[in-house]
Amino acid sequence: xxxxxxxxxxKEHEWVRQEGAELVIGITDxxxxxxxxxxxxxxxxEGAELVQDEPFGSVEAVKAVSDLCAPVSGVVESVNEALAxxxxxxxxxxxxxxxxxxxxxxxxxxxxxxxxxDQYGQLLAExxxxxx
Amino acid sequence: xPEVRETPYHEIHRRNGGRMVPxxxxxxxxxxxxxxxxxxxxxxxAAGLFDVSHMGRFRLGGSGALAFANHLITNDLAKIKGRQLxxxxxxxxxxxxxxxxxxxxxxxxxxxxxxxxNAAKVWxxxxxxxxxxxxxxxxxxxLAQVALQGPRAAEAxxxxxxxxxxxxxxxxxxxxxxxxxxxxxxxxxxxxxxxFEIYVPATLAVPFWEALIxxxxxxxxxxxxxxxxxxxxxxxxxxxxxxxxxxxxxPLEAGLRWVVKFKKDDFIGKEALLAxxxxxxxxxxxxxxxxxxxxxxxxxxxxxxxxxxxxxxSGGYCPSLKKGMGMGYVTPEHKxxxxxxxxxxxxxxxxxxxxxRPFYKEGSVRKG
Numbered sequence: 001x002x003x004x005x006x007x008x009x010x011k012e013h014e015w016v017r018q019e020g021a022e023l024v025i026g027i028t029d030x031x032x033x034x035x036x037x038x039x040x041x042x043x044x045x046e047g048a049e050l051v052q053d054e055p056f057g058s059v060e061a062v063k064a065v066s067d068l069c070a071p072v073s074g075v076v077e078s079v080n081e082a083l084a085x086x087x088x089x090x091x092x093x094x095x096x097x098x099x100x101x102x103x104x105x106x107x108x109x110x111x112x113x114x115x116x117x118d119q120y121g122q123l124l125a126e127x128x129x130x131x132x
Numbered sequence: 133x134p135e136v137r138e139t140p141y142h143e144i145h146r147r148n149g150g151r152m153v154p155x156x157x158x159x160x161x162x163x164x165x166x167x168x169x170x171x172x173x174x175x176x177x178a179a180g181l182f183d184v185s186h187m188g189r190f191r192l193g194g195s196g197a198l199a200f201a202n203h204l205i206t207n208d209l210a211k212i213k214g215r216q217l218x219x220x221x222x223x224x225x226x227x228x229x230x231x232x233x234x235x236x237x238x239x240x241x242x243x244x245x246x247x248x249x250n251a252a253k254v255w256x257x258x259x260x261x262x263x264x265x266x267x268x269x270x271x272x273x274x275l276a277q278v279a280l281q282g283p284r285a286a287e288a289x290x291x292x293x294x295x296x297x298x299x300x301x302x303x304x305x306x307x308x309x310x311x312x313x314x315x316x317x318x319x320x321x322x323x324x325x326x327x328f329e330i331y332v333p334a335t336l337a338v339p340f341w342e343a344l345i346x347x348x349x350x351x352x353x354x355x356x357x358x359x360x361x362x363x364x365x366x367x368x369x370x371x372x373x374x375x376x377x378x379x380x381x382x383p384l385e386a387g388l389r390w391v392v393k394f395k396k397d398d399f400i401g402k403e404a405l406l407a408x409x410x411x412x413x414x415x416x417x418x419x420x421x422x423x424x425x426x427x428x429x430x431x432x433x434x435x436x437x438x439x440x441x442x443x444x445x446s447g448g449y450c451p452s453l454k455k456g457m458g459m460g461y462v463t464p465e466h467k468x469x470x471x472x473x474x475x476x477x478x479x480x481x482x483x484x485x486x487x488x489r490p491f492y493k494e495g496s497v498r499k500g
Binding site for chain 2: 036037039040042060062063065084
């Protein structure tokens, strides 16, 4: 299970990467593996407002539909248009080609409150433990 | 919480990397590492092996067993002989579907195969109606059940099974001697492909599985989970209990008119179903294709214009067709192919169009 250092994570299995003044958002390797075979992604429009912990879109796999929850508040600058034709990019490359939205954050402190790679790794270890 | 049950294949599924989930009181693999779409296409192109030991298996024996079984079901056992099986609804007196079952005519006895989620309910129903002279036995624990499905399924059968099924017709069964046991094998399935359902004593369950995997190596036989089992049946529009079928639906509404034999002497639900045939069904099952990219899901309302006319029973992605499809109940005036529907996906209207069923017509299933 890949959990790259330097990214921030949420308990809902999203990741956030800071690139200059923008934040790139996607779902984690664990999330894509749990969903498996993603067949559709609903993403917000450019300029849409993200509110931390509120749904901003959804991911549909063959067997499951999940809301995407905004890890931070902000305004959507762009969305990954390639996902419309090939949502499987999220399965194949969750942290790179499978990114979902770029946003300009509106609440400065929110990013630092998210989980580090180590903390997220611990969370996954606990989840695996529960599954026995 | 009742104890979660495990089939004899639990350890094999774990070793194969199966993602185990609770299903109808059992822990079952929903998929293996390569995923549902891969497994689905594998069954359509070659063959897959399913553990379906979670289903209920009940034997009805004694002098009145076949007559009793025929009284419980809407289809007619008198139309088949020993060595055949049939698909049927099991209804309550109101015509509501208690379960859809496969029933094996074993000559002087019958084997009822029920959905896992309904097994306890079906057992209680059979026990409550059991006349004297009929004995019933729950074989669920002592028999494992596997489904071998796909156009090349017959090639994956080791000897002496391969020879034994060479001339086995669709919906026929036979018995094969293997490692000191008599193994029941039938030609049928739930995928739209050629294939077999096989009943193995639990003590031989694991070596039998291993013999199949070995014999099927040449065609790339792989284990398949419940996820692909659902997408395969959905693509050929086979009904699923809890989706298309429920106590609130009748076989006439669910497109199962062909398993209701009104010419048969009395059976449970006959009067209510006759009355519904006279009056006309209040709703009927249709198939539709999505014109939007987003998928319809179980429970979403169906509208025509602003009027709600029904609901989605199954919705999702069809891997062989590479598009989103759905099934649902609508009022009969909206059932015509081409009817424009609007699916309410949690507030978003998705365009869809009624199409002919089944969605996937290229399957290798042998009829007759």
